[in-house]
């Protein structure tokens with residue numbers, strides 16, 4: 077165990093990692109939250125309470141959070157959750173409101189969310205037991221498209237919507253390219269589809285407000301390759317390990333340091349194809365992964 081420097085690990089210390097990263101990867105919280113926990117004296121290493129996140133540990137160190145040893149690393153898992161209105165995306169809400177984590181089935185392992193949805197936003201929220209994966213999927217550089225169906229009060233201006241494709245700056249904040257199209261106008265309200273690749277605070281509401289539209293309903297229908305489909309409000313469905321591996325690809329999996337199921341061994345040419353076992357043809361619950369678009 078050693079105090080860290082800002083240099084990357086050198087030969088022989090490859091397995092030494094920042095303490096906050098190790099805690100996040102165990103799925104307890106995000107890296108930033110882990111740093112807060114360290115500052116609050118909640119984390120010890122080999123019996124010594126840390127006061128700074130500038131610390132690296134290896135597999136031989138004993139990390140304890142709130143008196144409990146860090147759970148050993150589990151394989152990386154990802155779930156789709158249909159968030160309902162009225163739930164906050166945080167572990168503990170100072171105002172005591174219900175959190176998305178309160179609404180999950182009791183037999184779920186500890187998970188963290190991939191980014192956040194506002195309290196009144198509905199739809200697809202990805203959950204994972206791997207803080208490293210959550211961080212990578214949230215990164216603007218990863219660039220996964222987030223697609224929303226939006227009900228807004230007002231009459232969208234087609235030219236103003238089209239101009240969003242070039243990005244927009246609002247109150248000093250630069251938003252990247254936004255795809256926005258009106259699906260239908262119903263009296264004073266419009267239904268739109270809006271898609272962007274960032275994940276900034278209240279981005280859809282701010283961008284549409286900027287165009288004079290007041291968002292009255294906001295539903296995320298997809299995040300990267302994952303679709304809300306017909307997942308029921310409040311429902312949770314795990315992404316099958318093979319689908320997760322295929323959708324992440326080797327680059328993202330490596331960036332997240334994800335612990336994924338290995339690909340099946342390659343069959344030698346001409347070998348007879350092995351039939352999948354009956355119970356493996358469909359995910360638990362019997363639903364195919366590809367999801368139908370959800371009518372609204």
Ligand code: URA
Nearest residue numbers: 194197278279280281
């Ligand atoms: N944009 C918003 O304004 N709110 C969300 O919850 C997500 C995207």
